[in-house]
Amino acid sequence: MTDYLEWSKLARSEGGHYNNLTLMNYHLVPDFSSIPIEAFCGKDLQRLAAKTLEQPPKRGFEATPSKIDPANLSADEVRRRKRTFNSLVTILRMVFRYAWENGHLTSERSWKCLNRVSVNHQPRTIFLTRSECKRLLAACSLPLRNLVMAALYSGCRVGELGDLRVADVGNGGFGVHIKPFKRSPARFVFLPEEGMAFFLEACAGKQKADHLFLSTKGLPWRRQHTLQFRTAVAKAGLPREFVFHGLRHTYASDLIQGGATLDAVARQLGHASTLTVMTTYGHLAAHVREAQVRRSFSALSKANQAAAGKQEERFAELRRAPLPETWDREGNFERTSSLPRTSLARPSKGVLETFASIPGRH
Template sequence: MSYQRQADEYVKTESMINPCRFAAIEQIERLAFRPTPYWHSLYRCRHLGIHRPDDSMCNWTARILTKDKLYKQKCVGPALDLGHGVVDYRTALARSFEWFDSGSVRSLANEPKKLGRVKEVSFCPIGDIYTVGQALRDYSEWTRIFRSPGGHYNNLVLINYHLVPNFAHVPLEKFSAKHLRDLAQQVLETPPRFGFMERQGRVAIGALTADELRRRKCTFNSLVTILKMAFRHAWDNAAIHSERPWRCLKRIPVNHSPRTIFLDREECRRLLDACTPALKDLTLAALYTGCRVGELGNMIVDDVGRHGFGVRISAFKRSPARFVFLPDEGMAFFLSKCEGKSAQEYVLRSDMGKPWRRQHSQLFRRAVAKAGLPRQLVFHGLRHTYASDLIRSGVPIDVVAKQLGHASSTTVSNTYGHFAEQFREEQVRNRFSPLSEEQLGELERRKNELAKLWTTLQSDDWRDYARLNPARPIPRKTYAMPDRLVAEVFENEENANTWTKR
């Protein structure tokens, strides 16, 4: 099929899939100027857009998502006649498909897929035997009612990727610890899937890094939780008559690594300089409050400065409403964003004037790359930056926990406690009561030596100060009592990891 015919075929079915809001000249002329393109999704990983930064430029732009999760784009012709001709929608589609199918692009790009998110467990019951797949399907239909759309979708992705292929047809009454061990082995051998990547086959892994092993343990524990809830749901509904399927499900203890991707103030300024105007406001709001993007997106003018010197954060996901106190600089920022707005208007809006939902992701990734910051930094890292900055400045951990909306300080202590090392050092050095006159004399004799030692130990990277990396870390506390066979699977990999490093 020619590219022109391929484009024509797409146009015929487009109204049933995802209508393009700028296919006609009149629609394009109504688009406001902005530095980033307006995108229309043709397929997953394939987009066609309009780039109209000012009155001297308006071009059709094609875009693909590469295998390493980056975007690559190409201008395919002028969308308005500004002295260089004009290309209509069908021609732009044809040129886009031609570029998509070129050898240089196909080798880099992810495979295109039809639009649409997974909506159910990919399992069709066969026969009268109640299987693991049926239990997962029944449970997912139940969770659809009361879980958040995002949480329900994440469960479906995990179920379809890890559980359906090898365990869906197992009779639920026969599920045992042996199946759980097989699941543990599968999780270890299955590479993670990001975005719209194709499913990858299982591979023999010689030695995972400590962080990779931690992440796969977390994935295994998430799957165990899903299975346990599904099996308990089946038991409660009399679909099975034995408790063994859900009683054999045990989680694995995990040593949660402290957060390490944070920004210092100079890095924050570089990030802000790389943001679009609306994204800069959203980023500043996150750095002043430590709030999640969803919490900031829901904030209205009436939430600012009404209940105290700060902002009210509405209930979000499973977290209750809370109040976040602000520094003077932050309060001035939020008041400036509320000027001229009614009490029920959103404080922050996107560059297109819409409430912030999920459209920040690509803009933030682009800003991170432009600022030369670690690729792993996502918007949620600004919340970690906020917490780590307070802790390093000596703010008590329980105060930080209340600002973040945590029920206790344990999570904050385990996650961010290592960033208080320099503050802890300062407190110990300056507040220890004198103990020995003899050693005080020794202190005076070695004063220059101690000052030199302290200066030598200081590092520009505060993330690594007094940080230890044990070869085989032990969780601080765990209530997990894994099955012996399952524990052996992960322990063998930990041992291989340790010996490889030696």
């Protein structure tokens, strides 16, 4: 594991390396680090699957939570546990690979048992209404409020906003230039007029090379927003599951609801294609779809056309009706199973039995 972490520190992003280190210390080190690597087998992997189901996630430096009965897990909780298990399997495969390359393994047997489980990836897409956005902003400290406001105006990730400099504002057009981040190339994000005013105001009194947004301690934003944001979410009375990345979802859903094309939204977010935008936000543009259907449908019945002409006031009333407070949740179909429609994973029988033992949740 030490060999792998040395590689991870050099090859992965700081956040990716930190996540690996956290997962290994929480799930692998206490119960599995003493196993001779060539003695590791399918039974150990099955034990890891059981532990992943029983052990709730740990956040930050909080005390290790007590184990729970997997039978009480919801389908979404099982899905998240499966994703954690798959991340651990990926780490173990890399660990075993380095053991093989460094001469600590004489056989591939222990490596061959490391297979992932099938899981239906349900995107966590909670979106805020404008009234909810205002409640959240009111609950934030000033530095965090500026960061949240910037995300709502641009749809940028927290890492992209943390790297933003004064020279990036208005550099190439009416918006901000975003540097390459993770696997995404550099892009230009256009802003609405009030957003442009906000970013220009944030530049006031700073040098071109200065970071645009700083934390409460005067440092560029990295991961230190997490606890502050979670506190603000609780104070604003928003869903506990809402995380900073949800501001990006909120931005995209607002654009789509306002009639923006999927291609425009994808380019603003930095996606290579519209596929992610279509699958994640396509069901939210209810009134946009209604307008498109109204414009595109060819006449079918003169009698019904005449009847429609007599209902103009009622039609206008229906179109003026506000969306329900939970409009963002509607159409976001939750699968009762964590299994995907198709699967290429080949987990062992023992691991399958462990996840399948949860009634109605496997």
